[in-house]
Amino acid sequence: MHVHNKDWDAASRVAEQYAPELATDVLVSRATSLKEEKEYSKAEATFVKAKKPESAIKMYSDEGLWDDALRVAADWGCRRPCRSTVQL
DSSP states (O other), X not given: OTTTXXXXXXXXXHHHHHOGGGHXXXXXXXXXXXXXXXXXXXXXXXXXXXXXXXXXXXXXXXXXXXXXXXXXXXHTTOOXXXXXXXXX
């Protein structure tokens, strides 16, 4: 319910307290929403918090923001899996 209403703080609290296995899903949903709003730096931070830097790299590469995609790959120690995400 909180995710559908984009009440991200409440959704995170509920997930952390009652369903910790869903906390990552809530963060990814929040990051995806931020990406759709073109809030790329906030989306990046949220993808990274969800331990999904490859999703931030894909977001930047899909938008043609190559410097940002490569920066995230370098910052978060991505090797082979993340590099395959960046399509040059």
